Amino acid sequence: MRYWHPFRLFIRFIKEDKITKLVVLPLYPQFSISTSGSSIRVLQSIIREDVYFTRLPISIIESWYQREGYINSMADLIENELLIFSKPEEVMVFFSTHGVPLSYVEDAGDPYRDQMEECISL
Numbered sequence: 001m002r003y004w005h006p007f008r009l010f011i012r013f014i015k016e017d018k019i020t021k022l023v024v025l026p027l028y029p030q031f032s033i034s035t036s037g038s039s040i041r042v043l044q045s046i047i048r049e050d051v052y053f054t055r056l057p058i059s060i061i062e063s064w065y066q067r068e069g070y071i072n073s074m075a076d077l078i079e080n081e082l083l084i085f086s087k088p089e090e091v092m093v094f095f096s097t098h099g100v101p102l103s104y105v106e107d108a109g110d111p112y113r114d115q116m117e118e119c120i121s122l
Contacts, residue, residue, distance in 0.1 A: 014052075020057075021057045022053075022059070023060075029063065030119060031112065032112035033110045035112075037062075040062070063111070065119040100112050
């Protein structure tokens with residue numbers, strides 16, 4: 001939602017509500033410079049330019065794919081779907097992810113691919 005109203009309006013709402021601590025939690029469990037990273041960079045730019053934010057304690061959670069609750073919820077969803085089949089042990093589970101340019105991984109150190117592989121393993 002970075003390019004739409006919620007992202008642009010959140011600054012005003014934070015000030016109006018007199019927020020005293022900000023925790024930024026992207027809805028993407030895995031970090032990529034093209035998703036969470038893009039929004040975090042815009043936020044950091046805003047933080048540098050606005051006095052209100054320079055005094056505000058801010059925590060940024062860049063990724064949370066390895067959190068036990070997330071892993072368990074995903075495993076439960078998969079397990080429940082496997083129960084539909086008469087031989088669930090023979091079912092192949094296919095994980096689909098979005099791609100990132102190889103240059104992001106090799107040149108910029110984007111961790112998305114590694115985090116996805118670890119997440120799937122977990």
